[in-house]
Structures are given as structure tokens and as C-alpha cells.
Amino acid sequence: xxxPPQPGQPYPGQPYPGQPxxxxxxxxxxxxxxxxxxxxxxxRFYTGHIxxxxxxxxxxxxxxxxxLIDGIMFLVSNDRTDAQGRLLRG
Numbered sequence: 001x002x003x004p005p006q007p008g009q010p011y012p013g014q015p016y017p018g019q020p021x022x023x024x025x026x027x028x029x030x031x032x033x034x035x036x037x038x039x040x041x042x043x044r045f046y047t048g049h050i051x052x053x054x055x056x057x058x059x060x061x062x063x064x065x066x067x068l069i070d071g072i073m074f075l076v077s078n079d080r081t082d083a084q085g086r087l088l089r090g
Contacts, residue, residue, distance in 0.1 A: 038067020
């Protein structure tokens with residue numbers, strides 16, 4: 001069953017009743033940004049988590065460990081959200 005697009009929805013027919021709303025941000029892009037530029041918190045800024053991005057910027061990504069683990073978690077996890085609580089697209 002297909003639902004017509006509604007105003008304000010980033011993708012037509014999404015979400016269906018009973019399904020989570022998806023973000024316009026990609027978890028793959030967020031993960032790659034975090035792996036390569038995580039010391040600057042770029043992956044967190046991309047997803048809208050400004051406070052976490054600033055914390056990573058000030059700590060150089062937790063000396064690289066926080067940024068590396070965060071980047072891997074973005075890539076393998078299916079429950080990461082943007083700042084509005086919407087699931088990141090895979």
C-alpha cells in the first residue's frame with residue numbers, strides 16, 4: 001500500500017504508519033566524515049549534534065579514539081539518529 005507524499009516529508013510516502021521517520025542525512029557519510037575528520041567533530045556537526053561536535057573539536061576527537069569508535073559505530077549501527085531524533089538513512 002502506498003501513501004501519497006505529505007507536505008514537509010523529505011521523501012514521498014515516508015514514513016508509513018508504524019514505521020520510524022528517516023533523516024535526510026546518511027549514516028555512511030556521517031561515518032566516513034567521522035573516521036577521516038573526527039578530530040574536528042565533522043561527523044557530529046553533519047548530523048546536527050553541535051554540542052558533541054564542539055566536544056570532539058576541543059579534545060581532538062578524544063585523542064583520536066573517540067572519533068575512531070564513533071565513526072565505526074555510525075557505519076555498523078542501525079539506530080543512530082540526527083539531532084531531531086530521526087534515524088539516519090543507510
